[in-house]
Amino acid sequence: MKNFSNYTDYDKKDNLHFESKAVHGALGTEPLTGAVSMPIFQAVTYRHPALGESTGFAYSRLENPTRQELERTMAILEGGIKAFAFSSGQAANMAVFSLLNPGDHVLLSDDIYGGTFRIIGDVFGKYGIEHTYVEMDDLDAVKAAIKPNTKMFFVETPTNPMMKVADIQALSEIAKSVGALMVVDNTFLTPYFQNPLKLGADIVTHSSTKYLGGHNDTLSGIVVVKDNEEIAEKIHVHIKSHGSQLAPMDCWLLLRGIKTLPVRMDRHNENAKKVAEWLRTQPKVKKVYYVGFEDHKDYATTIKQTRGFGGMISFTVDSFETVQKILRNVDMIMFAESLGGTETLITYPTTQTHEDTPKDVKEKLGITDRFLRMSVGIENVEDIIADLDRAMNS
Known part of the structure; x- marks a missing residue:
C-alpha cells in the first residue's frame, strides 16, 4: 500500500501564481491513480498493512485524503502552515474561540456577523470569556478597549454588513504588543484579494460556504494558522474531539469551487x-x-x-x-x-x-x-x- 499522506509535492508550488495554485491545489493529482480530480474518499476506516505500519490514514474523523487535499490547498493559498476544514463557518469560529480560556478577553469588530455575535455572547460568555465590541477601523478606540486579560482580536474586514475596513497590519502590531492573537475573517475577499497572514495576522477564518465554494451547494468553514505549531495542534485536538470535520463530498465540492475562484x-x-x-x-x-x-x-x-x-x-x-x-x-x-x-x-x-x-x-x-x-x-x-x-x- 502506497502512503501519500506525507507527500510534499505541494511545497514546490511557491513559484506559481495564485490562479495556478488554485487550479492545481496541493498534490495536483491523486498519486495512486493519477486522477486529475482528487477522488471523493467516502471511507470511514482504512486498512493497515501490518502492526506498526500505516498508510497514513486510520479513521476519517482524524484524517481523510479528500479533506487533506483541501486543507493543504487552503494552507498554500492563505500562506499558512496548516489549514482545517470544518462542517460550517460557525464550527470554524467555535474552534478559534475555543483557544481562549475562562477569564480571557476578546475584542471583536462592532459590526460583525450575527452568528459570531451569538457565539461569543450566548455560548462562550457562560464559560467566562469576556468580550468587547469596538470599531476596528479606529485604532485609538481599539487601544482604549484593551484590557490586561485581552488575548484575542477577532476582526471582520470588510465587515458584514456595513462594509467597514480595518487596517490588518496596524491591528496585528497592536495585538502582538499586548500578547494577543490576531484573527481575521477573510470570507468577503478570500485569499485572491486579501492575505491577512502576510499582513501579520495569526489566524484566518472563512465561511467557505460563500466565495470559496462559490455555488451555494456546500456548507463549510476553514481555519488557517500562520506559523504557530502549538495553535495548530490545539485546533487539531478541537476538531478531532468535537467531530466537526467537513465530509469528503463537501471537501470535493470546495476543491472544485476553488479552481475557478x-x-x-x-x-x-x-x-x-x-x-x-x-x-x-x-x-x-x-x-x-x-x-x-x-x-x-x-x-x-x-x-x-x-x-x-x-x-x-x-x-x-x-x-x-x-x-x-x-x-x-x-x-x-x-x-x-x-x-x-x-x-x-x-x-x-x-x-x-x-x-x-x-x-x-x-x-x-x-x-x-x-x-x-x-x-x-x-x-x-x-x-x-x-x-x-x-x-x-x-
Missing part, C-alpha cells in the same frame, strides 16, 4: 462596482455602502492591503415600503440568505443575518428596517441592474 472573484468585483455606481444614481436609494468607492472613509486602507473590492454591497432606501417592493418584485435576483455564490442574492439583515443582534445595536450601526445587503453574482451586469430597476421603480 480567481475567475469568479474578478467577475464579482467587476459587476459589484457597476451595480454600486448605478445604485448611487437612484432617488430611492439614500446611501450605498461599498468599499470600492474612493470616498469610502476606509478607501486608503483598502487599496493598501487588498487587490480588489469584492462583490458585496449594502444600501439604505427611502422607506420600508420600498424594501418590501424590492424583495417582492426581484425576479432573476433572489431574495435569500447567504452570499458569495454565482447567483445575485439580496438579503434583509435586520431579520435574517443579524436577527440575534439587539435592536439598539443594529440601529446604532445603521441596520434599520430600510437596509438591504446584496451579494452581486456573476450574471451579465446589465441584467442585474435591469432587474433591480424594475423591482424598485416600476
Whole structure:
C-alpha cells in the first residue's frame, strides 16, 4: 500500500501564481491513480498493512485524503502552515474561540456577523470569556478597549454588513504588543484579494460556504494558522474531539469551487462596482455602502492591503415600503440568505443575518428596517441592474 499522506509535492508550488495554485491545489493529482480530480474518499476506516505500519490514514474523523487535499490547498493559498476544514463557518469560529480560556478577553469588530455575535455572547460568555465590541477601523478606540486579560482580536474586514475596513497590519502590531492573537475573517475577499497572514495576522477564518465554494451547494468553514505549531495542534485536538470535520463530498465540492475562484472573484468585483455606481444614481436609494468607492472613509486602507473590492454591497432606501417592493418584485435576483455564490442574492439583515443582534445595536450601526445587503453574482451586469430597476421603480 502506497502512503501519500506525507507527500510534499505541494511545497514546490511557491513559484506559481495564485490562479495556478488554485487550479492545481496541493498534490495536483491523486498519486495512486493519477486522477486529475482528487477522488471523493467516502471511507470511514482504512486498512493497515501490518502492526506498526500505516498508510497514513486510520479513521476519517482524524484524517481523510479528500479533506487533506483541501486543507493543504487552503494552507498554500492563505500562506499558512496548516489549514482545517470544518462542517460550517460557525464550527470554524467555535474552534478559534475555543483557544481562549475562562477569564480571557476578546475584542471583536462592532459590526460583525450575527452568528459570531451569538457565539461569543450566548455560548462562550457562560464559560467566562469576556468580550468587547469596538470599531476596528479606529485604532485609538481599539487601544482604549484593551484590557490586561485581552488575548484575542477577532476582526471582520470588510465587515458584514456595513462594509467597514480595518487596517490588518496596524491591528496585528497592536495585538502582538499586548500578547494577543490576531484573527481575521477573510470570507468577503478570500485569499485572491486579501492575505491577512502576510499582513501579520495569526489566524484566518472563512465561511467557505460563500466565495470559496462559490455555488451555494456546500456548507463549510476553514481555519488557517500562520506559523504557530502549538495553535495548530490545539485546533487539531478541537476538531478531532468535537467531530466537526467537513465530509469528503463537501471537501470535493470546495476543491472544485476553488479552481475557478480567481475567475469568479474578478467577475464579482467587476459587476459589484457597476451595480454600486448605478445604485448611487437612484432617488430611492439614500446611501450605498461599498468599499470600492474612493470616498469610502476606509478607501486608503483598502487599496493598501487588498487587490480588489469584492462583490458585496449594502444600501439604505427611502422607506420600508420600498424594501418590501424590492424583495417582492426581484425576479432573476433572489431574495435569500447567504452570499458569495454565482447567483445575485439580496438579503434583509435586520431579520435574517443579524436577527440575534439587539435592536439598539443594529440601529446604532445603521441596520434599520430600510437596509438591504446584496451579494452581486456573476450574471451579465446589465441584467442585474435591469432587474433591480424594475423591482424598485416600476
